Structures are given as C-alpha cells and as structure tokens.
Amino acid sequence: MPTELTADEAAARLDPADTLGIPLGPGQPPAFLRALGERTDWTDLRVYGALLAVGTELFSRSGVHYLSGFFGPLERALSDAGADIEFTPADFRRFGPLLERQSPHVMTTVATPPDSDGWCSLSLHAGGTVEELRRAGADPQRLLVVEVSDAYPRTFGLGDQYRHALHVDEIDVLIRSADAPLVLPGPPPTDADKEIARHAVSFIRSGATLQTGIGSIPSQIAALLANGDGGDYGLHSEMFTDGCMQLHRAGKVSNAAKGLYDGVSVTTFAFGTADLYQWLDGNTDVAFLPVEIVNSPEVIAANQNMVSINGALAVDIQGQVVADTINGTQFSGIGGAEDFVAGAGLELSDRSLICLPSTYEKDGALQSRIVPWFGPGAVVTTPRHHVDVIVTEYGAAELEGRTVQERGRALAAIAHPQFRDELQAAADRAAGGRSPVL
Numbered sequence: 274m275p276t277e278l279t280a281d282e283a284a285a286r287l288d289p290a291d292t293l294g295i296p297l298g299p300g301q302p303p304a305f306l307r308a309l310g311e312r313t314d315w316t317d318l319r320v321y322g323a324l325l326a327v328g329t330e331l332f333s334r335s336g337v338h339y340l341s342g343f344f345g346p347l348e349r350a351l352s353d354a355g356a357d358i359e360f361t362p363a364d365f366r367r368f369g370p371l372l373e374r375q376s377p378h379v380m381t382t383v384a385t386p387p388d389s390d391g392w393c394s395l396s397l398h399a400g401g402t403v404e405e406l407r408r409a410g411a412d413p414q415r416l417l418v419v420e421v422s423d424a425y426p427r428t429f430g431l432g433d434q435y436r437h438a439l440h441v442d443e444i445d446v447l448i449r450s451a452d453a454p455l456v457l458p459g460p461p462p463t464d465a466d467k468e469i470a471r472h473a474v475s476f477i478r479s480g481a482t483l484q485t486g487i488g489s490i491p492s493q494i495a496a497l498l499a500n501g502d503g504g505d506y507g508l509h510s511e512m513f514t515d516g517c518m519q520l521h522r523a524g525k526v527s528n529a530a531k532g533l534y535d536g537v538s539v540t541t542f543a544f545g546t547a548d549l550y551q552w553l554d555g556n557t558d559v560a561f562l563p564v565e566i567v568n569s570p571e572v573i574a575a576n577q578n579m580v581s582i583n584g585a586l587a588v589d590i591q592g593q594v595v596a597d598t599i600n601g602t603q604f605s606g607i608g609g610a611e612d613f614v615a616g617a618g619l620e621l622s623d624r625s626l627i628c629l630p631s632t633y634e635k636d637g638a639l640q641s642r643i644v645p646w647f648g649p650g651a652v653v654t655t656p657r658h659h660v661d662v663i664v665t666e667y668g669a670a671e672l673e674g675r676t677v678q679e680r681g682r683a684l685a686a687i688a689h690p691q692f693r694d695e696l697q698a699a700a701d702r703a704a705g706g707r708s709p710v711l
Contacts, residue, residue, distance in 0.1 A: 274441065274442065275419070275441060275442075275444040275445055275446055275447040276445065276446050276447070277446075277447050277448075277449065278446050278447070278448060279308075279448065280304040280305050280307065280308035280420070280448050280450065281308045281311070283305055283308065283418050283446050283448050284305065284308035284309045284311070284312060285312075286379075286416060286418075286446065287309070287318070287379055289314050289315050289316040289317070289318070289336070290315075290316045290317035290318065291317075291318050291319075291378055291379060292318075292319045292320075292321070292375070292376075292377040292378045292379065293309075293318065293319070293320045293321070293377055293378070293379045293380075293381065294320075294321045294322070294372055294375065294377035294379070294380045294381070294402065294405060294409075295320060295321070295322035295381055295382075295402075296322070296382050296383075296398045296400055296402045297322065297323040297324045297342075297343065297365075297368070297398060297400050297401075297402075297542060298323070298324040298325070298326040298345070298398065298455075298542065298544060299326055299383075299396070299397035299398050299454050299455065299542055299543065299544050300382050300383060300395065300396075300397065300398025300400060300402065300542065301322070301325070301326050301327050301381075301382075301383060302327075302381050302382060302383040302418070302419070302420035302448070302450075303327045303383070303420070303450065303452040304420055304448060304450035304452050305381055305418060305420045305448055306327045306329040306331055307327065307328075307329045307330075307331075309329065309331045310329035310330035310331035310332075310333075310334065311330070312334070313334060313335075314336075315334050315335065315336035315337050316336045317336060317338070318334075318336060318337045318338065319338045319340065319377075320332070320337065320338070320339045320340065321340050321361075321371075321372060321375050321377055322339070322340075322341060322342070323341050323342035323343035323368065323606065324341075324343040324344075324345045324348070324606070325341075325345055325347035325348055325351075326345070326347075326454075326455040326544075327455070328347070332351050332356050332357075332358065333351065333354065333356055337357060338357045338358075338359075339351070339356065339357065339358045339359070340358075340359050340361050341358060341359070341360060341361065341606075342360075342361050342363050342365075342368055342371075342606060343365075343605060343606030343607075343608060344360060344597075344603050344604060344605055344606055345605070349604070352603075360603045360606070362607065363607065364568070364607040364608065364609065364611055364612060365400070365401065365511065365541075365564050365568055365607070365608050365609045365612075366401070366564055366565055366568045366569070366609070366612055367401075368400065368401030368402070368564065369401035369402070369403075369404060369405065369563070369564065369565055372401060372402060372405045373404070373405055373408070376405075376408075376415075377405075377409070377415075378414075378415055378416065379409070379415070379416045379417075379418060380402070380405055380406050380408075380409035380410075380415070380416070380417050380418070381417070381418040381419065381420070382395065382398070382402065382406055382419055382420075382439075383396065383398075383419070383420045383421070383422065383425060383452075383454075384396060384419050384420070384421050384425070384438075384439060385421060385422070385423070385425050385426075385427045386421040386422075386423060386449070387421070387440075387441040388427075391440050391441040391442065392436075392438040392439070392440055392441075393419060393421055393438055393439050393440070393441060393444070394425075394426075394427040394428055394429070394437060394438050395428075395437050395438060395439065395561070396425040396426055396427065396428055396454075397425065397426065397428065397454055397542055397543045397544070397550070397553075398541075398542045398543075398561075399430070399437055399541045399542065399561040399562055399563050399564065399567075400541055400542055400563070400564050401563065401564045401565065403437075403563050404563075406439060406443075407439070407443060409445075410439070410443035410444060410445060411443070416445050416446065417439075417443065417444055417445045417446070418444075418445065418446045418448065419439060419444045419446070419447055419448070420447075420448040420449075420450050420452075421447060421448070421449055421450070422449070422450045422451060422452050422453070423451070424451060424452060424453035424454070425453070425454055425550075426550045426551070426553040426554035426555070426556075427554055427555055428543075428553055428554075428556070428559065428561050429556075429557055429559075429560060429561065430560055430561055430562060431534065431537065431560040431562060435560070435562050435563065435566070437560075437561040437562075453547075453550075454550060455544075456545075456546055456547050457487075457544045457545050457546070458545075458546055459487075459488070459489060459492045459514075459515060459516075459545070459546075460488070460489045461489065462489040462490070462492065462493040463489065463630075464666075465630045465631070465665075465666040466489045466490050466493050466630070466666075467493055468666035468667075469490050469493075469628050469629075469630070469664055469665060469666050470490055470493035470494045470496075470497055470628075471497065472664050472665075472666075472668055472669045473490075473494050473582060473626050473628055473664050473669070474494055474497045474498060474501065475669070476580060476624050476626060476662065476669070477494075477498065477503070477580050478503065478578065479503040479504055479505050479506075480505045480506070480507075480530055480577065480578055481506055481507070481577075481578040481579070481580045482506070482507035482508070482509050482531045482532075482576040482577055482578060482579045482580070483506055483507065483508055483509070483510065483520075483580055483581075483582070484508075484509055484510040484511065484573070484579070484580070484581040484582060484583075484613050484617075485510055485512075485514060485516055485517065485582045486511075486512060486514075486582065486583050486584060486610070487512060487514060487544065488584055490582075490584060490628045491514065491516055491582055491584075491628075492514070492515065492516045494516070494582060495514075495515075495516030495517065495519050495520055496516070496519065498520060498525060499519045499520050499522075499523035499525055500523070503525070504524070504525045504527070505525075505527045505529060505530070506520060506525050506526050506527070506528075507526070507527070507528045507529070507530065507531035507535075507538070507576065507577070508520070508526055508528065508538035508539065508540070509531065509533075509534070509538075509539045509540075509567070509572075509573065509576050509579070510538075510539070510540050510567075511540065511541055511542070511564070511567055511568055511608065511609035511612075511613070512540065512541075512542055512543065512544060512609075513538070513540035513542070513543035513544075513545075513549075513553075513559060514543070514544065514545050514549070515545040515546055515548070515549050517538065517540075518545070518548075518549050518552050518553075521538070521552075521558065522552075526538060526558075528558075530577055531576045531577055532575050532576050532577045533572060533575045533576055534560065534562075537557075537558060537559065537560040538558060538559045538560070539559075539560050539562055539567055540559060540560070540561060540562075540567065541561060541562060541563065541564040541566075541567040541568070542561070543559075543561075564609070567609075568609040568612040568613070569612070569616070570612055570615045570616035570619060571616070571619075572616070573612065573613055573616025573617060573619075574616045574617070574619035574620050574623065576623075577622075578622050578623065579616070579617045579620065579622075579623040579624075580617070580623065580624045580625075580626065581613035581614060581616070581617045581623075581624075581625045581626065582626045582628065583596070583610045583613060583614065583625075583626070583627055583628070584596065584610075584627070584628055584629055585627050585628075585629045585642075585654075585655075585663075586598075586599060586604070586629065586642065587629075587642045587643070587644060587647070587651075588627070588629070588642065588643050588644070588663055588684065589643075589644050589645065589646050589647050590643070590644075590645055590646070590677070590680060590681030590684055590685070590696060590699050590700050590703065590709055591646075591657045591677055591680065591681075591703075591709075592657035592660040592663070592672045592680050592684075593647065593653045593655070593656065593657045593660075594627055594653065594654055594655035594660060595647065595651055595652065595653060595654055596610055596627075596654040596655065597652070597654050598651070598652045598654075600648075600650065600651075601650035601651060601652060607654060610654065610655065611654065611655050611659070613625065614627070614655050614659045614660065614661070615659050617661065618659055618661060618673070624661055624662060625659075625660070625661040625662065626661070626662045626664055626669075627655070627660065627661075627662065627663050627664065628663075628664045628665075629642055629663075629664075629665060630642065630665060630666060631643060631665040631666060631667055631687065631688050631689045632689045632692075639689070639691065641688055641689055641691075641692040641696075642665075643663075643665070643684050643685075643687070643688040643692065643696060644696075645681075645695060645696060645698075645699035645709050645710075646699070646709055646710050657672075657680075660672050660673070661673045663684060663687065664687075665687045665688070667686070667687040667688065667689070668686065668687040669687065670683035670684045670686065670687050671683065672684075676704075677700070677703040677704075677706070677709075678700050678701065678703050678704040678705075679700075680700070681696060681697070681699055681700020681701075681703055681709065682697060682700045684696060684700075685697045685700060
C-alpha cells in the first residue's frame with residue numbers, strides 16, 4: 274500500500290539534486306508540481322516532460338533544468354523569461370524509449386482515486402510514460418508519486434493488455450487533491466479557417482477513419498462533418514478533442530469498419546473543455562492506448578480509409594513542411610504529426626491533409642506561408658516525400674506523385690494572389706530537378 278502524504282510532504286521527498294519524469298500536458302499532477310515550485314533549495318533538479326499544463330514556480334527556480342519534448346504557451350513564456358529550458362527533438366512515439374534511457378529517480382502522474390478493486394485510472398493521458406511509471410513503482414530504489422483527484426474523469430484502456438490504470442499497490446506515495454484538469458477552450462474560427470475546412474471535408478467520405486489535431490481548423494472540420502450528410506466514421510487520433518466529442522454526439526461515429534480496434538475511438542490523450550472531460554468520465558466508447566500503439570505508422574495504415582488532418586506554419590514549393598519552429602526558434606514540437614502523415618501514406622486509399630492559412634502578418638505587412646524556399650536556420654518537420662495534400666483557404670494542392678515543378682505550380686495556385694507569380698517563377702526554375710533558388 275502507498276504512503277499517503279500531502280503535496281508538500283511528497284515534494285520534500287526529492288533531493289535538491291534529483292531527476293523527475295512527468296507526463297505530457299493533461300497527465301501532469303497539479304498540486305504536486307505546485308508544491309515542488311515552493312521549494313527554493315534546488316541545486317540540480319532535472320525534469321523530463323512536455324507541454325506544460327500546470328502553473329508552477331518550479332521551472333523558474335535556480336537549479337532546475339527542464340528538458341521538454343514539446344513546447345506550449347508555458348514553455349514559450351519560460352524560455353522568453355530566461356528559464357533553464359531546453360527542447361529535446363523527438364516525436365511523441367519516442368518519448369517512452371527516451372524516458373526509459375533517462376530513468377528518472379522520481380516518476381509522477383495524476384490519476385483518479387482507486388476504485389473498489391484498487392485501480393487508479395490514468396484519466397486524460399496514456400502517452401509514453403505508462404511503462405516508466407510501472408518500472409519506477411516496481412524499483413525499490415526509485416519513487417512513484419501519484420496525485421489522485423475526483424475532478425479528473427475515469428477513462429479506460431482496452432482489455433487487460435492495455436489497462437489504462439495503475440494499481441494502488443504499485444504506488445509509493447499517494448497525494449489526494451481536489452485539482453481539476455486544465456481547460457483548453459477552442460478559439461473561434463476565422464473566415465480563412467472556415468474556407469480551409471470546406472476544402473478539407475471534400476477529401477473525407479463516409480466510413481473514413483479520422484485523426485484530427487488541435488485548433489480552430491480541425492474544430493471547424495468536425496463541425497462540418499457533424500452537420501453533414503456523411504457518417505459511419507471511425508476515430509484513431511493521438512489527441513481526443515471537443516471536435517471528436519461533437520462527432521460522437523451527432524451520431525456520426527460508429528467505429529464499425531476501421532480494421533483495427535473496431536467499436537471504440539482510439540486516442541492516447543485528451544485535451545479540451547470541461548464539457549469534454551465530463552463526457553469522457555465513465556465513457557467506454559473511447560479507449561486510451563499507449564502512444565507507441567496509437568502513433569505507429571503501421572497501425573495507422575491498417576485503419577480503413579484513414580484521413581489525417583494536421584496543421585503547419587509554412588510550406589515550400591518542394592512540399593517540405595515546417596510545423597514546429599518559427600525562423601528556427603522552437604514554437605511547439607513534432608508530436609505525432611509526422612507519424613500520421615507517414616502512416617496515411619502507406620495505403621493508396623488513405624489521405625493526409627496539412628492545413629494552414631495562406632498568409633500571416635508581420636510588422637503590418639502581409640507574408641506568405643507558402644514560400645519558394647526556406648531561409649537559413651529553418652527546421653523541416655515533415656519531409657517532402659511524405660506530404661500528400663496541402664490545404665489553404667484558396668483550395669487544395671495534391672502533391673503526391675508530382676514533380677517539383679508540378680508541386681510548385683499547384684502550391685502557387687492555392688497561395689494568396691499577391692505571391693503567386695513569385696511562386697510560379699520558382700516552380701518553373703525547379704523544372705528538371707534544378708534548384709528554385711535564385
């Protein structure tokens with residue numbers, strides 16, 4: 274049986290020089306991380322995690338080093354403020370093996386209180402930490418700290434093989450709190466978002482298996498599908514969102530003919546509104562599986578009529594995609610986008626859509642997100658040979674199987690009209706395998 278401690282008492286169990294592993298985003302224990310942030314005696318605390326979802330002073334403290342696999346708003350704010358934070362390039366599927374190699378002395382997560390059989394549901398996050406949590410709990414030289422709260426939804430895995438829970442006997446230290454998960458409301462769609470969604474849904478037919486990411490464009494796509502004539506969809510998505518819930522509520526999801534894990538929507542973490550969390554509580558229609566299963570390209574490809582929908586920040590005429598950096602500065606992370614683009618490309622019937630507005634404003638001037646070539650320091654997220662369809666508010670460019678010149682022309686056609694001539698000229702220079710660069 275675990276030792277029950279307050280968050281402050283549990284925080285005191287760490288040494289000033291120690292190592293700590295935390296899950297991504299909604300799996301992070303709020304009260305425990307806040308209590309760790311109250312300590313000021315850190316000399317060399319190394320924290321391995323991703324996508325902070327808890328407000329805490331911990332990562333601003335001297336002597337604390339944070340290695341993040343995915344930057345969110347809190348990571349960007351910490352970086353701007355001069356905190357000791359570094360980005361670890363890795364897709365979500367590699368978080369598990371990396372954490373096993375790092376083998377933090379302390380592992381932690383949030384969960385629901387134990388049920389009558391002693392099982393604590395891992396709630397909103399399966400991700401890449403499940404096995405390392407169990408290894409820490411089984412190792413007498415390590416410490417497994419679990420914060421339990423009734424405010425978190427009780428969710429489920431799939432059978433005994435993928436039990437989305439820790440047994441209370443595996444836990445070293447148990448903290449009881451009343452904290453609720455961070456709410457992530459979606460921004461309202463812009464006119465461009467609505468047009469992008471309209472073009473995107475033309476690639477989604479009834480019976481398709483869908484993966485959607487976060488943001489107003491995927492939400493708008495879900496809204497169009499929820500109100501459209503199609504249906505019988507399956508869901509196999511790294512992240513479960515309010516849009517996924519909307520499709521379920523509209524009766525559009527059957528998961529009847531996915532090919533793998535029929536009968537349930539598959540995900541590895543959920544992030545959204547309080548309404549989503551309440552809907553997920555006790556809901557066996559959604560299965561939370563480890564990320565190495567959910568994001569496996571082979572598993573993704575095995576789904577019938579897979580359609581992946583992801584975002585980007587910029588695209589060049591070759592079809593290379595930058596999705597996680599701006600001018601070489603880390604903005605977000607790789608996550609599972611590349612796995613879903615690659616997985617959907619393994620079957621001819623599958624489609625991968627990368628959606629982005631055609632422009633953005635910088636210093637009051639309009640800038641194109643579709644560019645002839647990337648400048649020095651650019652970091653490519655998705656290579657050109659994996660990219661299928663690029664969608665903007667001006668239409669969709671199908672790139673798979675096309676030459677560089679043909680790709681450039683197709684992308685010029687969906688760019689903002691102000692930039693089309695420049696892109697067309699670059700595409701023509703790229704004919705015959707030549708460089709488009711002047």
